Amino acid sequence: MKQAVILLNPRLLSFRNKGFAKDRSIRLIIFAAIGISFWAGIFAICYRVLMYFQSVEGLGNMLAYKLLSMILLIFFSLLIFSSILTSLSNLYMSKDLTLIHSLPVPSEKIFLAKWIESTIDSSWMVVVYTIPVFISYGIVFETGPFFYMAIVLTLFPLCIIASALSSIMVLVIVIILPASRIRSVFVFLGLALLVIIYITFRLLRPERLVNPENFASLLGYLNNLSTPSYPLLPSTWAFDSLKAALTGDVSCSLFNVALSMSCAAFLIFSGILIAKAIYFKGFSKSQASMTWLFQHKKERLDKLFSFLSGPTKSFVVKEIKTFLRDQAQWSQIFLIGALIVIYIYNFSVLPIEHSPIKTVYLQNLLSFLNVALAAFVLISVTARFAFPSISIEGSAFWIVRSAPIPIRTFLRIKFFIYLFPLLILSEILIIVTNLLLNVTPFMMYLSIITLFFLTPGVVSLGIGLGAAYPDFNSENPAHTVTGFGGLVFMIISAAYIGAVIVLEAGPVYTIFMSGIRNENLSYFQLLWIIGSFFTAFLISMLAIILPIRFGEKRLVAHSFAGL
Amino acid sequence: MINLINLSKYFGHIKAVDRLNLSVSSGELFGFIGQNGAGKTTTIQMIAGLLAPTEGSVIIDGIDMAKEPEKAKKKIGLIPDRPFLYEKLTGMEFLKFTADLYEVSKEVFLENTEKLLTMFSLIDRAHELIESYSHGMKQRLVMSAALLHEPPLIVVDEPMVGLDPRGIKLVTNLFRSLVAKGTTIFMSTHTLRLAEDVCDRIGIINNGKLIATGTVNELKHTAQIGEADLEEVFFQLTKEEISL
Numbered sequence: 001m002k003q004a005v006i007l008l009n010p011r012l013l014s015f016r017n018k019g020f021a022k023d024r025s026i027r028l029i030i031f032a033a034i035g036i037s038f039w040a041g042i043f044a045i046c047y048r049v050l051m052y053f054q055s056v057e058g059l060g061n062m063l064a065y066k067l068l069s070m071i072l073l074i075f076f077s078l079l080i081f082s083s084i085l086t087s088l089s090n091l092y093m094s095k096d097l098t099l100i101h102s103l104p105v106p107s108e109k110i111f112l113a114k115w116i117e118s119t120i121d122s123s124w125m126v127v128v129y130t131i132p133v134f135i136s137y138g139i140v141f142e143t144g145p146f147f148y149m150a151i152v153l154t155l156f157p158l159c160i161i162a163s164a165l166s167s168i169m170v171l172v173i174v175i176i177l178p179a180s181r182i183r184s185v186f187v188f189l190g191l192a193l194l195v196i197i198y199i200t201f202r203l204l205r206p207e208r209l210v211n212p213e214n215f216a217s218l219l220g221y222l223n224n225l226s227t228p229s230y231p232l233l234p235s236t237w238a239f240d241s242l243k244a245a246l247t248g249d250v251s252c253s254l255f256n257v258a259l260s261m262s263c264a265a266f267l268i269f270s271g272i273l274i275a276k277a278i279y280f281k282g283f284s285k286s287q288a289s290m291t292w293l294f295q296h297k298k299e300r301l302d303k304l305f306s307f308l309s310g311p312t313k314s315f316v317v318k319e320i321k322t323f324l325r326d327q328a329q330w331s332q333i334f335l336i337g338a339l340i341v342i343y344i345y346n347f348s349v350l351p352i353e354h355s356p357i358k359t360v361y362l363q364n365l366l367s368f369l370n371v372a373l374a375a376f377v378l379i380s381v382t383a384r385f386a387f388p389s390i391s392i393e394g395s396a397f398w399i400v401r402s403a404p405i406p407i408r409t410f411l412r413i414k415f416f417i418y419l420f421p422l423l424i425l426s427e428i429l430i431i432v433t434n435l436l437l438n439v440t441p442f443m444m445y446l447s448i449i450t451l452f453f454l455t456p457g458v459v460s461l462g463i464g465l466g467a468a469y470p471d472f473n474s475e476n477p478a479h480t481v482t483g484f485g486g487l488v489f490m491i492i493s494a495a496y497i498g499a500v501i502v503l504e505a506g507p508v509y510t511i512f513m514s515g516i517r518n519e520n521l522s523y524f525q526l527l528w529i530i531g532s533f534f535t536a537f538l539i540s541m542l543a544i545i546l547p548i549r550f551g552e553k554r555l556v557a558h559s560f561a562g563l
Numbered sequence: 564m565i566n567l568i569n570l571s572k573y574f575g576h577i578k579a580v581d582r583l584n585l586s587v588s589s590g591e592l593f594g595f596i597g598q599n600g601a602g603k604t605t606t607i608q609m610i611a612g613l614l615a616p617t618e619g620s621v622i623i624d625g626i627d628m629a630k631e632p633e634k635a636k637k638k639i640g641l642i643p644d645r646p647f648l649y650e651k652l653t654g655m656e657f658l659k660f661t662a663d664l665y666e667v668s669k670e671v672f673l674e675n676t677e678k679l680l681t682m683f684s685l686i687d688r689a690h691e692l693i694e695s696y697s698h699g700m701k702q703r704l705v706m707s708a709a710l711l712h713e714p715p716l717i718v719v720d721e722p723m724v725g726l727d728p729r730g731i732k733l734v735t736n737l738f739r740s741l742v743a744k745g746t747t748i749f750m751s752t753h754t755l756r757l758a759e760d761v762c763d764r765i766g767i768i769n770n771g772k773l774i775a776t777g778t779v780n781e782l783k784h785t786a787q788i789g790e791a792d793l794e795e796v797f798f799q800l801t802k803e804e805i806s807l
């Protein structure tokens with residue numbers, strides 16, 4: 001254990017050194033402010049929902065419990081997923097591993113140190129943002145202090161179970177895969193993610209909660225709410241423990257805590273034993289890089305882009321090849337796949353036909369909501385791919401810097417490379433969901449045009465801010481988006497999309513209403529509508545042009561360590 | 564070919580390069596030596612346009628790097644000290660990338676890659692991912708890429724790191740023959756024997772300041788040492804500077 005602690009020291013020290021750097025303090029404050037407002041928002045929403053549930057005669061507690069079990073299930077799946085990713089990178093991909101493995105420390109100790117690191121890495125954020133949910137339960141149910149203790153007692157083993165399970169999974173996957181395919185791990189992970197999401201959704205069946213058909217027979221609804229939970233799932237133990245704590249049943253709560261703790265302990269020891277047997281073997285295997293031979297094919301990509309100028313073509317070809325050969329990159333497409341499946345799934349189960357309020361207002365609202373949702377999918381995909389695309393140049397960035405092309409051209413090339421696929425993606429998304437929603441032709445065209453302008457704006461923000469806040473030394477460039485620059489990107493893009501939608505929604509509502517009332521638009525209204533659309537257009541143009549300029553300026557001034 | 568005027572770079576309070584004035588003429592092989600952290604890499608990064616100087620300017624063949632960076636960069640072949648490359652491309656694809664970037668014609672590309680890859684013994688591995696190359700192989704590939712567009716100026720940061728004896732000999736001969744054909748080479752190195760053997764002129768940098776320039780003989784004169792090799796000159800001059 002002592003050796004494991006020593007191995008954790010460098011991490012702690014660099015964290016401390018980073019935290020105390022001067023220019024970080026402003027960022028820290030911004031981060032903290034945003035974090036706290038999110039936290040407060042979650043708390044407020046949860047509190048309101050629970051108060052509403054309490055007001056539902058007879059059903060209140062049941063609804064609250066159902067929600068709690070859902071939250072815990074989601075919590076657990078999120079933990080599993082994020083710890084698979086972090087333990088994979090901490091155990092096999094970290095740059096310090098070659099150094100650590102040369103130290104006179106047994107491999108299971110290294111495993112333990114790295115496992116502790118990834119447990120903290122993967123769970124702190126999930127924990128921090130679910131705490132307000134649990135606290136609001138405590139307040140609404142007016143529990144004693146034991147409940148708050150129970151929160152800690154249940155979440156702690158749950159995090160450990162998730163992270164231990166994931167690291168055991170990773171240990172085994174790496175051993176099973178043949179060495180030449182070791183980098184395919186990410187493909188497996190992508191698939192694992194899809195499966196996890198599918199299972200979570202099947203277990204949850206969230207549509208049942210909102211589907212009014214079930215309200216038709218109260219009996220059926222109640223039946224549905226009290227579907228037996230899955231007794232072997234760790235999240236069920238956590239649920240049982242918290243539920244007991246809510247009702248003041250201390251011994252039942254502690255029993256479930258003990259159950260979780262013993263499971264956690266068992267998993268830790270199994271993990272260490274398994275690591276002792278196979279961790280080093282897997283690590284040596286993972287060090288081998290692909291030695292495929294790329295036969296000198298008829299350079300198809302080169303031909304395809306031969307209409308471009310030399311420098312432009314060279315970057316386009318390089319970008320595409322690098323992307324396709326880097327499985328850590330393209331396997332994230334599964335992530336997008338999952339996102340889109342959830343997105344469309346939500347629409348296909350949305351009980352619109354049964355909605356009692358079937359008004360123009362609602363229709364209008366829904367289609368704008370749809371544009372907003374599609375735009376948020378766009379933001380997250382951009383954050384995943386376009387934003388890190390500058391940092392991903394990494395140590396090879398000197399090639400760009402010494403190349404006879406301006407940084408601006410380089411950024412523009414990046415912009416167009418990511419714009420085309422993202423534009424296709426967002427247009428497909430909006431068309432399919434609009435068809436599912438049965439929107440009016442007018443709204444269909446409007447959404448298509450809106451996204452046609454939103455997409456380049458968001459991509460430009462991603463590339464520009466990615467260039468303004470690059471991290472060329474990052475071990476995993478995809479994670480740069482969790483840094484300060486990524487945060488700025490998310491906030492500005494969200495504000496941008498929000499502004500455009502607000503600017504469009506008002507006029508559209510006016511047009512609809514006047515259509516219904518068979519009135520002509522007044523001169524003033526017409527002016528307002530045109531002005532509003534024009535402003536939206538103007539903002540989009542600014543969003544396309546300014547970020548790249550900003551990124552260029554910052555990137556040129558960026559001095560990167562080492563050549 | 565290279566004109567450095569009052570070139571300075573400050574990193575916070577560290578003066579990595581401090582008011583450096585230097586000119587290197589065409590067809591000259593200039594050696595740049597100095598202790599670790601003396602400012603060699605920083606100078607080279609500014610010459611190659613990777614870093615913007617805090618003060619002063621870099622003129623390449625009469626072109627100001629700050630005003631027309633693309634035009635200036637086109638004249639340079641850069642070989643950095645650590646060969647970071649696009650690991651997911653093959654050696655051949657990387658060369659093609661460089662050729663397109665510097666707009667080398669197809670004929671010249673085919674001719675030069677063949678020649679360079681054979682010379683650097685990479686021809687058999689050209690279609691493997693760079694990821695699987697050894698350090699020395701990557702270094703050889705960077706050199707091939709830098710020479711591919713036949714630049715009139717080659718800037719090299721510690722060329723011999725990671726090369727085997729045969730590679731060192733190869734590069735030494737190559738540099739000599741390039742200089743004979745009129746190419747200018749600016750090279751930083753820790754291998755003083757190499758500097759003594761191949762360089763026409765040598766500059767010594769210490770704490771960001773250029774403390775001496777000249778041929779080996781001139782430097783011996785400056786250091787007031789009669790029969791000594793460059794190593795002793797180097798120790799003498801850098802010691803003096805430190806004791807000041």
Ligand SMILES: Nc1ncnc2c1ncn2[C@@H]1O[C@H](COP(=O)(O)OP(=O)(O)OP(=O)(O)O)[C@@H](O)[C@H]1O
Pocket residue numbers: 559560561562574577578579597598599600601602603604605606
């Ligand atoms: N990106 C940077 N940020 C801050 N300081 C830097 C940076 N790059 C270099 N320095 C500092 O500038 C000085 C000169 O560094 P440089 O890399 O030019 O030395 P060098 O002569 O190439 O040394 P070596 O022989 O070790 O390669 C050093 O003091 C170094 O600490």
Ligand SMILES: [Mg+2]
Pocket residue numbers: 603604605644720
């Ligand atoms: Mg150096």
